[in-house]
Amino acid sequence: MFSTEGNLSGDRVRIGRAIHKPPLTQEELERKLQLLGSELNKRMLSRIELGERHVCDIELRFLAIALDVTLDWLVGDCEDPKGNVKLPRTP
Secondary structure: OOOOOOOOOHHHHHHHHHHOOOOOOHHHHHHHHHHHOOOOOHHHHHHHHOOOOOOOHHHHHHHHHHHOOOHHHHOOOEOOOOOOOEOOOOO
């Protein structure tokens, strides 16, 4: 069953920064996002990672591109950041 509380992608953004080659700081991720046209800043990223801010769909797309991971992985539907192993969906 899916959780209806919190922010599913917050932990994944933090993990995505850590597994990125080379690992990214929030400042470096902010710069990458700005180059893509996103307005997400370091404060917003921090709040996302802490589960204090929800992420809208366009922001998820920007984050996936900047972190070089799939949308499925960012929202917890996939075990592999590159999208190779999907989890079964529950109704």
